[in-house]
Amino acid sequence: MTGNSGFQLRRGGPKVYEASWVHAQMGRAAEDLVATADVVPGDRVIDIGCGTGVVARVAAARTGSAADVTGTDVSAEMVKAAARFAAEAGYPEIAWLECDATAIPLPDAAFDVGLCQQSLQFMPDKPTAMAEMARVIKPGGRLALSVWKTRSPIGAAFSTVLDREFGDGTTAPWDMVYSLGDRDSLHDLAAGAGLKDVHVAFDVKFARHPDSTAFITAAIAGSPIAETMAELPAAEHDRLIQEIVEELADFHDDDGLAVPAECLTLRARK
Template sequence: METKTFADRYQSVLVPVIFQPWARHLIERARPQTGEHVLDLACGTGVVTRELARLDPPPGRLVGVDHSAEMLAVARVLAEATSMTAEWLQADAAALPFPDDSFDIAFCQQALQFFPDRPAALRDLRRVLKPGGRVAFCIQQDIDVNPMLKAQAAALDAHVGESAGDAVRAICGLPDAADIRRLFEEAGFGQISVESTALDLHHPDARAFAEGAMGGMHTGDKLAGLADGAIDRAIDAFLSGLGDCLDGRAMRFPHVSHVVLARA
């Protein structure tokens, strides 16, 4: 049986449930125009770029950048399967390999909180945007308003270890709107809007989602190495922690983030 990579699990489980809905929401908010050059920063497996390519008419140049070669490999395979045209580059967000004034718009979903040097990344992003260029980010809010993540962290704390739970809490590592606004202001952005936004997300099989989510997080597979019984107990704890978000076999949960719109 073929072993799936971390990026494969991320794509098959997390992208359809979480990252594709957010990609569509950000695109709707940013309204890319025909011919615009678009950067998908920290693109992962490329869901924002794929959604952009489906627009009729599509924007102009599409470029996805990520630090992970594994994620980019999945992005390339998926793009080739639909014959879409995009560029995929491995790079540090704080040292983008583009000339000044290269892009009209940049998207970045659920990644700024993980950047080692957030101010440097935002400064370099502003550098590669054209004057007046737009950004559309989403950044996870606090774990207490995100019941799925809260249940996941508690289950990992109890059955894997606190460091595993900390990996989930890191997803909520930049929850304060004032801090986000300050980062964008100090990087030289203007017309900054930071808006609390909740998407109602759904998965028909909560157990399958739990297994995949814990094995396809930003920070790696937290169930690897556990015995089967221990994995089952961790998943059971996750399902129990969902509370009202669990409806029989299915789950439905609010996913609450800040949406940031700004101009260079």
């Protein structure tokens, strides 16, 4: 995550996120985002708010040169984890930088492509962050970013079960995840940053996992309520996990969990 939003991964941190969300949803979404930016060999690419680095890894595969890819995140823990995961995936040359998205310590016009997957909504100063994204892209360069549009059934299931258990408003801070799901707001931010040829597309990204209980357990372990859940007796913890799974009973196919999430993807040119 990026910025000083306070919305950070908790127990298990990057390892849990990579094993749960990246495996189930964000890896495929990263492929979509990199394709939207039309990344090609020879492009220099920056992944802003890189988290565990899945977008940077996908971009490295597309460019054919990991040394042409840079990932940035405000979290030192995430940057370290991203570097580790990239090395394990065969991309040790990706550059990693700990910095706030509103103050990227890199030169103007250093990159052909800027990418930002599901991070802008967490940045307190979104206009400045967008301006920085535009600044580090070359004239004629491309930007592609994505944000969630609305609360997904997974978010709704968390809210139903956890607010009932721990009190109304327990999951209200998680609404930040969907706080930028407005097409006009994205257009305004892009215009304010001086971007052109702006296009915002609506689509649906699926979270897919063969074991819904394992996925929800991991997702909770990486959530803001992780500590509270970890303090519960095992039987109570498992009961809540199963209640969340039951709330998602309609979102399965023959391969397991299959939950849609509405997404907005912006593409633009410098």
